[in-house]
């Protein structure tokens with residue numbers, strides 16, 4: 001029996017059968033087939049969603065196919081529930097693969113299985129083929145031998161790795177191999193690289209352009225001792241069989257590219273086009289660094305949900321990170337779906353996009369501003385149900401009141417308010433409408449005290465207060481009070497003759513804003529008054545007697 005049959009004693013599918021089963025995809029000219037191929041290690045980095053979104057857009061913009069493949073051949077790193085997290089994160093953000101696995105673990109599509117652990121016999125058939133062709137060999141190196149090799153290379157200043165004359169098991173005879181197999185010595189299968197490190201090759205990357213590499217000469221492991229392939233080998237087989245035309249992945253894989261290209265060629269396959277994207281970075285003091293799973297909560301895709309960013313805000317933010325012209329496009333196409341935007345790979349930043357909360361918040365505020373009060377209520381209520389029981393209860397017990405609060409400067413407004421970036425902001429924004437949550441801080445009280453005649457102004461206003469005043473009628477009252485108590489009717493008038501006035505109308509308005517909301521900034525005060533109702537408004541205004549005692 002040959003050593004190859006000893007290694008694979010059980011029947012495996014034939015290469016021809018496999019190639020026949022995975023038919024060439026019948027797609028219109030120019031369609032791109034992309035995939036994301038995450039490993040189920042228990043964490044969904046926002047960078048993973050970023051890459052998935054780019055892959056999905058590139059495929060669907062070209063009427064192509066976007067699929068999901070779970071790369072779970074590294075069983076030691078696998079975390080339970082991780083595949084579900086990947087699938088649910090994708091569906092949560094509406095990045096829907098045409099083929100792959102759904103959130104219930106159900107596989108769909110004609111090019112599966114889409115979990116590498118279910119494709120063992122396919123990989124083994126190709127590994128057997130590589131052995132038959134003399135393009136791979138079993139390697140019996142023990143951990144100790146590999147450690148020793150490393151030390152020797154270090155001492156002699158040689159490049160580390162298993163290659164050329166360092167590759168001890170590369171040229172064993174059939175008899176030597178059989179002896180070792182008979183002795184039950186554990187082994188892996190290595191690729192027998194024909195490369196020469198001194199040769200330079202040029203590879204075209206979709207984003208980084210032409211890159212020079214030394215040719216690969218490493219005899220990398222392609223099948224581990226557990227019979228499963230390594231990522232390097234598995235992805236070559238899968239991307240070929242599944243018809244991937246464009247591999248878009250993180251640039252941590254860039255250095256493996258010469259190896260990958262060599263593996264494709266060794267198998268007689270044409271490599272797909274590769275685009276390596278730089279990770280999302282952030283500023284840390286004066287320097288840039290990758291978003292880190294350990295230090296940055298925003299690295300975890302679950303973060304965005306937990307604080308209540310609408311899904312579209314996250315997606316639009318990521319599109320903006322990918323192509324900075326998205327912002328301009330959105331301004332000119334406010335009501336189109338983001339899917340109408342044409343994402344271009346070559347417009348991605350080659351050095352990595354910078355994460356910026358201010359930008360994310362601005363995009364999110366715009367998106368929330370477009371929601372009707374009813375929609376915002378429903379979305380934030382849903383969010384609160386999962387994430388903030390206190391807010392949930394408050395909204396449930398006061399739903400009409402909260403809806404009318406959320407309507408302020410929203411329903412029918414020309415410029416809807418843009419003070420809410422995420423659903424968790426709502427609690428703070430509605431707090432002062434509830435007497436048991438409302439308070440005025442000492443420094444705000446001092447601000448009222450510092451405004452001349454504030455007590456008299458409030459007392460006067462109580463007399464003329466009318467809940468049904470329009471915004472204009474209310475403001476006219478502010479002007480009347482201003483002129484009565486020596487305040488200018490606007491900032492310009494005040495600045496022309498500051499010694500003639502105690503301030504301008506904004507100081508008068510500020511008294512009421514603080515008394516009613518506890519804040520110096522708020523939405524339209526006349527609308528706030530209407531929403532609060534006269535009893536609550538008058539009770540608050542009457543607090544002036546406690547604030548300023550005679």
Ligand code: GLU
Nearest residue numbers: 037038039071235248249
């Ligand atoms: N399984 C690899 C990873 O999780 C995929 C790399 C690729 O997209 O080819 O990083």
